[in-house]
Amino acid sequence: MRKLKVKTLAANRLKKGYKALEEYDFKTMEDVAQGEFVEITDQNNNFIGKGYIGEEDRTVGWILTTNKDEPIDSNFYDRHFRMAQNARTAYYADKSTNAFRLFNASGDGIGGITIDYYDGFYIFSWFNKGLYDYREQIYQAFKVAIPDFKGIVEKIRFKNAEIQSRHVAGATPPEPLLIKENGIQYATYINEGWMTGIFLDQRNVRRRLMEEWGTGKTVLNTFSYTGAFSVAAAMGGAVKTVNIDAARRSKAKTIEQFEVNGLNPDDHEIRVIDVFDYLDYAKKHQLKFDIIILDPPTFARTKKRTFSVEKDYVGLVQEALEILADNGLLIASSNTWKLSRDDFYQMINEAFDKEEVDAYLLEEYGLPEDFKINEQYPESDYLKVMVLEKTS
Template identity: 45%
Template sequence: MEETTLKIKQKYSRNYVAGYPLLMEETIANPEVLTTEGEPLEIVMEDGTFIGKGYYGAQNKGLGWILTHKKTDQINGQLFEKKLTVALGRRSFLFEDESTTAFRIVNGEGDGLGGLIIDYYDGYYLLQWYSAGIYTFKDIIVSWIMQNTDAKGIYEKKRFSSEGHYVADEDFVTGERAEFPLLVKENDVIFATYLNDGAMTGVFLDQREVRKTLRDKYAEGKTVLNTFSYTGAFSIFAALGGAASTTSIDVANRSREKTEEQFKLNDIDPDKNKIIVDDVFSYYKRAAKLGESYDIVILDPPSFARTKKRIFRAAKDYSALLKETIPITNKGGTIIASTNHAGLSQKKFRTFIEQAFEETGDKYKIQESFSLPKDFRTHPSFPDGDYLKVYFIQKLT
């Protein structure tokens, strides 16, 4: 397909010449040329300066991605195959690690393939498409995986539509179908995953190093509260690390069944661990009245959450949530404060922590911090891609 010339407004030249990969609507001088999702683009400044080549793919982040800064490259199968080969090679150390069988293969723009994420689940590949534009390259990518890896099968999740929401349709692509739950390992802990059941699989792979640290360094003998617990992954690691008790709380009804499933897979009696279906904020109020407190509180809320009584937005409400967490954390205890909100900067997140402790009058110490693991490769000119921010905070008073 012939390349369309897309012009970037001159005032944005510094960012794009420095390597910024996302084609933002407000930066484009001639948006009327974008007519067909997936069309290859040659991107230049208004003065004709060459920037790179990419494709048109409308998504909530922008209108497409720059995939290469080489003028001789073409947006075709050869380019995709080269990038996939490099991405796979970067994860060779994980393929060699028998204790972990679920990890990321392609992390969008971090691997030069903005709009596409590929995860590996013990022989099965899960492709996540973020625009109709990148989806036009599906056949090239699926064919390469089946021909160049030992993939048993491929599943997909289309995370695009006219409303920008997940498209729920058939998830299986090719190869042999997996038997669900598909059991995977993370640092020798077993997880039940489902590649065919909605937008999420049952475990968030980006928290791998945080969970290991909780198990290996913090959990022994401690009482642990896991809020916004989803399927209880942090609780499993805490229990295996010798926690005195774990309490998992999530507002979703299915969280109880899913968490029990994970406990049983790891030979842990779920009846000896509390699993509560409730709004975290309501639970906090009851805990405060009853004088309950914990040695470790895991605080990993979604960027946006709505319950009958409250709306939570990480970008503005995280400090208030942390302020409610501090009183139910024992002196000397640890709050694992985490956010995956790309719009909440590292600096702002630290400000939220400072603000919360200042308002409660307590003192604290940062014990350690985490960002994305190595397989979640990021782009140096795209800070939004480095979204995960985690702090282990010790309450001193």
């Protein structure tokens, strides 16, 4: 196994438990190949850890073990899969929810891969080609560790991959696959591209919409995707939801989500329109909403404009505040690792200050427990959800 030296600052960071290898950690990457297993040392040749090279958006590889004598083989993967499953026993036993994250990359010890559970089907998401080159060995270890799967599907999320999604083993998931979350059904599509129709990391927010916030309220769900937030609110007694998304596919998907729960989609508004155009429309027509949900993608482009959370979120919040009812709730969410919790909160406060609106932070959410994070790798704790109540 080749030895690679890292710079002093990188060595200090890695010794504290940081697992990601970044290009500037090294004076040179020499001719290291994707997928190559390497031994990482400091400038004095002191052992730090063993891992592999695999390029992602911001990393070039991952530390897998700090035990010099531990082999990275089938037993290594088997052991990590078993530990992950044991840590999520309560999720397997939950009769009201049958979709969750089984394995969360570096949080569970193997950066570059996540595994989601959808009612007996497992979805592997691969984030770099380096680890993906070992997929056969990893799949075999998984089948030994967790043999009672219905089927396995993979999502290939790294650049220049020939495909996005592929069936790997067992049965092919039905279309749609109806999963349960907090007793609510959601139609998911496991065999289509990267997206399945629901973001599992927002489970706790949807629970609160169903159990408490939504009762008797009007809800504006921007960047609504398949309307999962709205379905949760409606199941909790919301009188009306308005679902806004620029993607044409969103309307049919949202209608389906209401229908699989016995809700009449005609009682709700589902519009294919740019979010900012709708906010402008709502202001002109003096519409007001009790709850407004702002959960945009990190970056989006429509025919009219591009949206970036870092550049445009303050303006988005400002626009939303103009149509938020007094004592209404603003649910502000971001899933980019580029913004810290404090930076995101500061952006929200900036928008409130500019609009001269008072509010207090009612509740705050991060990743649910099944999305295990690496405490020494703050970028893994990417989700930030802040619920603010507008004071009259």
